[in-house]
Amino acid sequence: MRNSNTYLWIFACITFVISGCSTHFYLEGVALNDQGAYMEAAEQFEKSLKSDKYQVHAYKALVDIYTELNSHEEALRCLDSLRLSEQGMLTDDQMFLKAESHMALGQYELAIQTLREMKSSPSVEARKNSILTIDERQMNSVFYRVRNVEIENMSVDGPHIASAALPHRVNDDLYFVAESPRKFKQRKKSETHIDDYTGNRLMDLWKGTIIDTLGYGGAIKLEAMPMLEVNTEFHDGVVAYHKGDTIGVLGKTYVKPEETFVEKLKRPAGMRILRPIQLFHADLITDSEGVKHWVTGDRLDFCNDEYMYAHPSLSPDGSTLYFTSNMPGGKGGMDIWKVVRDGTGWSAPENLGGVVNTTRDEAFPTMRHNDTLYFSSNGHLGLGGLDIVYATREDDKEWTAVNDKLPSPINSPRDDFGLQLDPHGVGGIFASDRNGIDSLYHFSSYDPEIILKVITVHQSDLSLWPEVDAELVIYDSLKVAGFVTDSEASWTSKIERGNNYLIECPNYLGYIPEAFYAPEDQTIKELLVYVPIPFVVKIGCMDIEADNYDPEALVDDGSCEYHVPEIDNEIEEVEYDNPPSISGCTVPHACNYNPTATIDDDSCEYTSCVTVVTEIEEEINEVEVDVDIKTGDIVDLKIHWDLDKYSIRNEDKEIIKSFAEFLMVNEQFNVLLMSHCDIRATHGYNDELSQNRANSIMQALINEGVPADRLISFGASETFPIISCETVNSCTEEEHQTNRRTVANILRPNERVVIHNVKAGETLYGLAKKHGVSQEEIKLWNALGGPKMRVGQDILIYKAR
Known part of the structure; x- marks a missing residue:
């Protein structure tokens, strides 16, 4: 019994110690979190999870921290743990963060699934729309390429670069900020300031020269050195200025004046001194050795040390300064503001308004022309995280629209920000953490x-x-x-x-x-x-009666083959226990199209719909048009073509004239002219030949007075033959002639036709989605055997008006 009591006493002590430690870790995490020390706070919250007492509160705090730090895998882990904790179901805000994390990881299906489990709201619907329209907004992604920017440190014994961001370009000079890694053996001292976000040293300002922006297949080289004359032990940002300027605006950490002894005594215990990013005047001076460098001046008058003021950027004419701030009066999160130059100072800050700013974060403004403002946002439609977007305006008026369709590979599911456009052309340098850390990239236009x-x-x-x-x-x-x-x-x-x-x-x-x-x-x-x-005498079968007759052979090689028909003496009848699937013609163009048929039985025929052209008397060259034609009919014009020709025969011109008169009387009819080839020649050749034939009929009808806007021509190549020919030799010349024809599809009043020429990289899925039809419909309309389309192929699409 004594031993049992001893064990219980030891267990109680251990439980008390763990509970006490968890309380300490949790409270320490709360204090650090309030001061913006997110990494240290996360470490303390993780330690507090050993006790059940603070699990729910700690997981809630960790979700917010990991989301802020872009550690989305960790955020999802904590959300899953929170759902299994005492809290149970996640709140709507937590569900939204879960969807955002999935989106930032490129897990769009999981993101949309999460959003569909939530109550409808403007933010939820906006995110759904953002995901569901990704394919549409990515249509132009093939026209861009992105290359890494490799930074070569040109300084002697200079610091290594752990990450790089915030590029600012002035001609071929590129300013950027970079973090240096903290060595493992180095202990944290008062003079060694660490970024609470990354664990690296705070950012320093660097200046580099771009070596190449034209090549393809390799990285862009950037030879750079740290700007020691500007850098401090705290965050040092870029200088916003134009070429030829001797003054600029610098973003860097604001260090308050040293506190007096009395002020230190009044400071609450454990309170951490906040050092926000602020904006400063910067002057370009020349030292005694003739070297130019920037010197930090006074803080801009409108800055308040309770808030952040960062990412300065001047308008092209230098009269307006744009920047990022979380100061009061914004739309929420970080907003983009502007001030106007007023003598030697600046006007009061003005928020850019609800077109540009959202309830979330907008930052990193930049301009190349006065009518376009580029910035990054996680509040507008995007691929996930911060995405590069741009706002437009006219005549220096208010911003009227935001374009959120800059596609991958410019934007990614992670953070993409700080775009600096090239001086000329379509391209620019930006920062992104798409590979885990902030790095510089260059995008350019690309003709595929x-x-x-x-x-x-x-x-x-x-x-x-x-x-x-x-x-x-x-x-x-x-x-x-x-x-x-x-x-x-x-x-x-x-x-x-x-x-x-x-x-x-x-x-x-x-x-x-x-x-x-x-x-x-x-x-x-x-x-x-x-x-x-090489010129080689061609050998082959020279017997015209043979199946493999080669008309180009100059020497017979004895390879001739002849078809011997087999006699089928017995026909076996097959009975089905269950009725088979519905067979019939599944091609909408055919006269006997059966919409209920599930299996095509090769019964499709194209001539019985309407007998439109009939000879009155064989010996008289006069024709008339069947008056019973109605919309939806496929009219066989009884026009056939000579092999490899697209000129209209003389005997067919009266048919065209008669059909033109019919169309001018029946002005309600719009017509799709479809010409067909036999199976000889290649697909590409037949595409062009059949289109030329359709164009010939269309031009002839126009010449007879039919308005061009009522006609559309389409070359159907060798698709939809009246007589199927497995090989060229399996059909007679008369049968090939039957397949070389032109028909007129009388379009319904609510029907219009789109002819799409397939470009490289296009898919059947994307084409169907673009035009609001199904893939199966496109395959039926164009006799496609599968999802593959040929580059350059014309695709016929029927759409409602």
Whole structure:
């Protein structure tokens, strides 16, 4: 019994000690948190979690701290622990922070799931909209590239750089702030001030020279040195000034005058002295050795040491100073303010208003022109964290709109801030913690395509070899685009940069293709590729009756093959226990389209809808149009085409004239003209040929008086044949002729047509979302076998007016 009592007594003592320590850690964390010492506060709150007494309060505080420090994985950990604690369900504010953390980590599905569990509010709906419109706002991401900025420390025995941010550009000079790491062996002393956010030394001002902003594929080099004449042991920011100025505005830590002995006695125990960022006059002076450097002057009159004033930036004409502050009178969080130059001083601060500022944070203002203000915000629509946006105005009036569609890779799910535009062109340097720490990056415009010019020549003497059948192949892929060089042995197209390609010439023996690369370097606008083809006598089957007859063969090699039909003596009937799925025609263009059919049975036909052109008498060249045509009908114009031609036959011109008269009488009809090819030639060639045929009919109708705005032409290539031909030789010439046709789709009153030319990088999903239709509808309208589309292919889309 004595031993049991002893154990109970020891357990009680341990519990009391743990509880007492937890109380101490928690209260210490509260005090540090109130003073803005977030990292130290988080350390104390984590220690207090060993006891249940303060778990809920500690987790709440840790969620706010880790969110403030952008430690979103830790914030989510604490939120999950808080949900499993005595508190139970998370509050709406905590749920919103959870969604924000998921968003900052690029976990958009989890973010939208969290937001959908919350009550509707303006902030919740704004964030939902931000996530749901990401694809739309990212449509232009392919037109930008981002490169790292590598900083080379040019000072002798200078400090290492742990992180870099807040770039400020004056021509090729780039000012920025950087943190130096605190060495492990170094103990924290009164003269060694540490950033409570990162654990590194406070920021110093650096000046560097940009070596390169044109190349592609490598980092930009920045040769830099710390500005020792300005830097102190506290935070030192950039100097806002223009080239040629001798005065500027500097952002740095404000150190209050030394307290008197009496003031120190009156200070509450444990109270930490706040040292906020403030704005100061800066003067450019020349020392006795002729070296120019900046000297810190007086603090600007409107600054209040209870609040932060940071990120100074001058308007292009130097008359207005923009900055960031949490001073009273704002919209919430950090806001962007301005003051106007007034003699040797500045006017009273003015908030930029609700168009620019939100209830959250707006910071890091900068301008290249008076009508555009760039800044970073986590209150406007974005990808997560701080995102770079810009506001616009006219004639120096109030800011009227904010553009939040700067896409990835400029913005990211993490913090992106401090944009400084290049003096010319589309590009600039900015800071981001997308890889875990603040670093500098440069973005520039990027054309994802380059002009490719192919010239086919004889290998022997490099003389031109025109009209060569060839294929453009993306190396190590199945993507093939057939083409034929013109009469000057040339073929030109746009191709996607960054890929390796081959030019294949399958019909030319002895030709060996060589891979070539489409460079990303934007200074290269055109790529010239010569294709040397050896002259080889072509051998093959010369029997015109054979299945594999080769009309270009000069020597018969005995390879001819002949089709021998097989006789099917027995037909087996199959009975189904359960009725099969509904079969029928699933193509909306067909006359016998069945909207309930789930399986296409190849029964689609395109001629029975309307018999629109009939000969009155075979011997009289007069035609008439069926008067029963109605909207939604597909009209067979009975116009057929000669092989590889798009000129209208003389005997078909009366048909066009009659159809034109019909359209002018029936002014309510708008028409989609669709021309078709047979399966000979490549997809790309048939695309162009069928479009030319449709254009010929359209121009002929216009010449007859039909208004152009009632007509639209579309080249349907070899899709939707009336007679299916597995190979060229499996159909007769008459059957190929039947497939070479033009039809007129009489559009419904509420129907309009969009023809979209596929660009590099576009997807079927994105195209369907853009036009508000389904992927399956686009596949049916264009006879696509899957989600892949060819670059340069015209896609037909039906939309409601």
